[in-house]
Amino acid sequence: MSQQHISHSDASANATSCDFATWARDYSQHTNRSLAGSRFILTKTLNSGSTGCAFEQVAQEWGMNIVQADSPEDHNNFTAHVESTAVEPDLRTSSGKQAMDLAQQHMPVLKKLVDQLSHEHDMRQLRVAMCLILEPKTAILARLLVQAGAQVGIYSGPETLNTRVAQQLESEGVTVYANPAWNPEEAKQAALTLLDTLKPNLIIDDGASFARLAARERPELAATLIGVAEETTSGVRAFDAMEIDQVLPFPVVAVNDSLMKTGFDNAHGTGETCITTIQQLLGAHCFQDTALTVIGFGPVGRGFARRARTLGAQVTICDTDPRACLQAVFEGFPTRDLKDTLPAADMVISATGVYHTVNLTHMHSMRDGTILGVIGGMANEIALDNIPQKCSQMNEPVSELHIPHGPHLTLLAGGNGINYTAGGGNPIEIMDLSFAVQVAALKWLLENYRTLDKKVYRLPDLVDQQIALAALSSRGYEISHSEDNTSNNWQVTRFDQPNGTQY
Numbered sequence: 001m002s003q004q005h006i007s008h009s010d011a012s013a014n015a016t017s018c019d020f021a022t023w024a025r026d027y028s029q030h031t032n033r034s035l036a037g038s039r040f041i042l043t044k045t046l047n048s049g050s051t052g053c054a055f056e057q058v059a060q061e062w063g064m065n066i067v068q069a070d071s072p073e074d075h076n077n078f079t080a081h082v083e084s085t086a087v088e089p090d091l092r093t094s095s096g097k098q099a100m101d102l103a104q105q106h107m108p109v110l111k112k113l114v115d116q117l118s119h120e121h122d123m124r125q126l127r128v129a130m131c132l133i134l135e136p137k138t139a140i141l142a143r144l145l146v147q148a149g150a151q152v153g154i155y156s157g158p159e160t161l162n163t164r165v166a167q168q169l170e171s172e173g174v175t176v177y178a179n180p181a182w183n184p185e186e187a188k189q190a191a192l193t194l195l196d197t198l199k200p201n202l203i204i205d206d207g208a209s210f211a212r213l214a215a216r217e218r219p220e221l222a223a224t225l226i227g228v229a230e231e232t233t234s235g236v237r238a239f240d241a242m243e244i245d246q247v248l249p250f251p252v253v254a255v256n257d258s259l260m261k262t263g264f265d266n267a268h269g270t271g272e273t274c275i276t277t278i279q280q281l282l283g284a285h286c287f288q289d290t291a292l293t294v295i296g297f298g299p300v301g302r303g304f305a306r307r308a309r310t311l312g313a314q315v316t317i318c319d320t321d322p323r324a325c326l327q328a329v330f331e332g333f334p335t336r337d338l339k340d341t342l343p344a345a346d347m348v349i350s351a352t353g354v355y356h357t358v359n360l361t362h363m364h365s366m367r368d369g370t371i372l373g374v375i376g377g378m379a380n381e382i383a384l385d386n387i388p389q390k391c392s393q394m395n396e397p398v399s400e401l402h403i404p405h406g407p408h409l410t411l412l413a414g415g416n417g418i419n420y421t422a423g424g425g426n427p428i429e430i431m432d433l434s435f436a437v438q439v440a441a442l443k444w445l446l447e448n449y450r451t452l453d454k455k456v457y458r459l460p461d462l463v464d465q466q467i468a469l470a471a472l473s474s475r476g477y478e479i480s481h482s483e484d485n486t487s488n489n490w491q492v493t494r495f496d497q498p499n500g501t502q503y
Ligand SMILES: NC(=O)c1ccc[n+]([C@@H]2O[C@H](COP(=O)([O-])OP(=O)(O)OC[C@H]3O[C@@H](n4cnc5c(N)ncnc54)[C@H](O)[C@@H]3O)[C@@H](O)[C@H]2O)c1
Pocket: 232, 233, 234, 235, 262, 265, 266, 270, 295, 296, 297, 298, 299, 300, 301, 318, 319, 320, 321, 324, 351, 352, 353, 354, 356, 357, 375, 376, 377, 378, 417, 418, 419, 420, 425, 426
C-alpha cells in the first residue's frame, strides 16, 4: 500500500506549523511522488487541534488518503517511511541510474503490463520509436521494453531532456537522440535519423509531432508501421483532424482517451505538479490571495484550479465551451470572458492545449508583473511567436517578457508546459498508469493490426479495468463483486417486482 509518514517536522521544514503549502511543494518537488491517490500516515502532533484538521482537509482535497499514525492499515513495499522530505533521495540531483531505480520501485503496473506483453509476443520483432520527454519515468518504459527484448530508440526535444537519464539509458541499450544544444533544424534532422535508422514498426508519441513528421517526410514507413500510440489530448486532436481529412496513413490508439490516462494524469498529476512547480519558482505561498485566471476547464484546468483554490487563490475560469463553464460554476468557480478578467489578474494560466489561446491583444491588456504560464502542452499556446524581441532570458524558468508598447509580464518556463519544463513532470505513480496504458495500446495494436483501418481507435473498457485492478491491488485495495448482477437484464422493470413495489 502506498503509504508515507508525515510528521510535524515534515510539514514544517521551513514553515509555520502545519503549513500544507510548504509541505506539498517540498514533498512533490523533492520526490516526484504522487500526493493524489497515496496513503499518508498523519502523526498525532500534526493531527491535533485545528491546524492539524486544516492540514487534513486540504490534503484530502488534493486526493491524499490520510490515516492515523496508530491505524492498523497495511504497510507494503510501497510504504515509504518518510519522516521528512530529506530522508528520500532528491530525484532532481540523483544520478541517472539512481533516479530511474527510484522511479521503477513505484511503477509496478507498468512492469506487470510489459511482462504480460512479453509472455504473449515475441518482443524481438518490435522496433519501437518513442518521442517523449526524457526523464526517469519515461526511461523506465524504454528500459522495460528493452529488457523484454524489443529494439527501442527514443527522441527527446532539447527543452525536455534530462542528460543524466539519457546517458544511463544509452548504457542500457536504448538508442537516444537528444541534445540540449540542438537548434530546431538539428532537432528535426535527429528525429528523421531515428526514423531512418530504426524503421520503427510501433511509435509511442506525445503531441503527435513525431508521427506526423514520419507521415510527411518518410511516407514509405507507413507500409511497415503497425500503428501509433498517442499520449496526450493535443496529439489526439491532431490525429482526429487527419482522420477527418482522410490523410491519416496508419492506425492510431488514443491512449490519452483511456480513463486510466486522462482520469489520473490530466485530472490529478498535471494540476498537482504544475502547482508545486509554480510554488518552487515563486514561493510556497504564491497562490495566497492571488487573482488567478485559469483558461480551459478540461481535466487539466480543473485539477489545477481546485488545488490553487485550496492554497488561497481567487480563481476565475475562462472557457469557450459553455458546458465546461457550467461545470466550473457547479464546482463553485466564477466564469467570465477572458478579456474581462485579464486587467485585474495577478496570474494567468493556460490549460487549453490550443495554439494562441493567449494572443498579443490579451497580453496588452494585462498589468505590469502579471504572471503568465502554460500547463497545457501546445507550442505557442501563448503567442510568443508574435513577439520578435521577447527577452534575453527565455530559457530561464522565470523571465521577464516585454510586450511591444505594452506591459512587462513575468513568463514561467518560457511558455512551455510548466511541470515538465521547470519541474520533474507528472508524478511517478501517475506515469505508472499512463505508461501501462501505452503498453496495453502496443499489445492491442499487435493483436488487431491486420484488421485495423487508418483511423483513431480507443482501447476497450476492459483494458482500462484490468489496469485499474492491477493498480488497486498493488496498493492493497479491493473492488466489490456483485453476486446477483441484473444491471444488464432489460427484462426487469419496476412492474415485475413480486410485492408490487413501484421503485
Ligand atoms: N503538462 C502536462 O503534464 C500535461 C498532461 C496532460 C495533458 N496536458 C495537455 O493539457 C491540455 C489540456 O488537457 P485537457 O485534457 O484538459 O484538454 P480538454 O480538451 O479536455 O480541455 C481543454 C479545455 O480548454 C477549452 N478551450 C479551448 N480553447 C480555448 C480558448 N481559446 N479559450 C478558452 N478555453 C478554451 C476547451 O473548451 C476545453 O474545455 C492538452 O493540451 C493536453 O495535451 C498536459
